Amino acid sequence: MKTRSGQNALRAALLLASFASILLLWAQAQEKTLTKEWPLIQPSAAGFDAAALTALDADIAGGKYGLVDSMLIIRDGKQVLARSYPHDYGKIYGELAEHEGPLNHDVHGPYNYFSAEFHPYYQHSDLHTMQSVSKTATSITIGIAMGRKEFPADLDTPILKFFDEYKIANLDERKRRITLRHLLTMTAGLEWNEDLPYNDPKNSCDVMESKHDWVEYVINQPMAAEPGKVWVYSSGATQLLSHIFKKATGKNVDQYAAEHLFQPLGIAYHWKQSPTGLPDTEGGLYISSSSLAKVGLLSLKNGMWEGKQIVPADWVAASVKPAMNIEDEGRHWGYGFQWWLQPWGKSPEKFAWAARGFGGQELRVVPEHNLIVVSTGWDILPHDKEPRHDSLERVIAALKTATP
Secondary structure, three states, rough: OOHHHHHHHHHHHHHHHHHHHHHHHHHHHHHHHHOOOOOEOOOHHOOOOOOHHHHHHHHHHHHHHHOEEEEEEEEOEEEEEEEEOOOOOHHHOOOHHHHOOOOOOOOOOEEEEOOOOOOEHHHHHHOOOOOHHHHHHHHHHHHHHOOOOOOOOOOOEEEEHHEEEEEHOOOOOHHHHOOOOHHHOOOOOOOOOOOOOOOOOOOHHHHHHHOHHHHHHHHHHEEOOOOOOOOOOHHHHHHHHHHHHHHHHOOOOOHHHHHHHHHHHHOOOOOOOOOOOOOOOOOOOOEOOOHHHHHHHHHHHOEEOEEEOOOOHHHHHHOOOOOOOEEOOOOEEEEEOOOOEEEEOOOOEEEEEOOOOOOOOEEEEEEOOOOOEEEEOOOOOOOOOOOOOOHHHHHOEEOOOOOO
């Protein structure tokens, strides 16, 4: 027979064990909420000057940053600010949606950039067009496939291994020297002009999207420079990766990403196809702002998600290391594997890791502050007066602990 003191001791032990179990389950639940929704935190508790963020929010709502659809700020895995800014795009772009031309080579389909059915939201859902953020997602997916040994090529593999050379126009020794690394870092050397506004019919990307076979159009471009020597932003280079991924793995990039990137992170998505059926890796992805922030957190955690290595850590590190130094917006930027490296502060070594897309799609990761800033928009036509572009600087400046 047990004594009363023994019974009390047993009861206490059971209660302690139960409490420890509850704490463990709570901790696990807290971690898992990152795949469903972001825990909320007050700006001041996250180290921000709340008034400074309120002022930024007011300026965005007032149109000083153009047609912005959302702003999401995450620090230490917690949501500091989440705002949406509704616009009537049917009214704004409705007339242009009826007429074929630049930015509208598909009046009734997904390549009518003025169509409110497809832009900026996919069929009025919360899936927002990511445009060239798709390039970053493509790079991440290639890294995953290489890490899983399911992409049987290395970065220095010549890309013509994946093409029939006898079908390629303007073939020379320079074109034979283009590698996967050159495509990822925008240094392929192919002739390309994407510096023009996207509503200019001479913009190479607009011309590509007017064709039936995008890959054929890109690979047939003449060479303008030795591969690896000159940085030229090229959506065409990224579209070649769609073809190469299918040849190397037997799967399309979107299929592979669905299984090995989006599913583990709990991301709902839509990914447009080019006319030949290949995924539009240069601009076809749609996900929500919250999901885009998850991609930022995945990179911030060196490719780890809920204790599992999704992306190889060395791929993440290489992706956000400047392969080329470039000029943009009057400042020295870097460019990695389909990641922009945005300067901030006074130190030239301080970069935010940035995925950027046409119309105002922005993911910025600031590792020094464990900070993720996401914004979306659909500002697709040139302005007489250029909108402001300093939102990241203002967010960092709002941090009370930030150093210049």
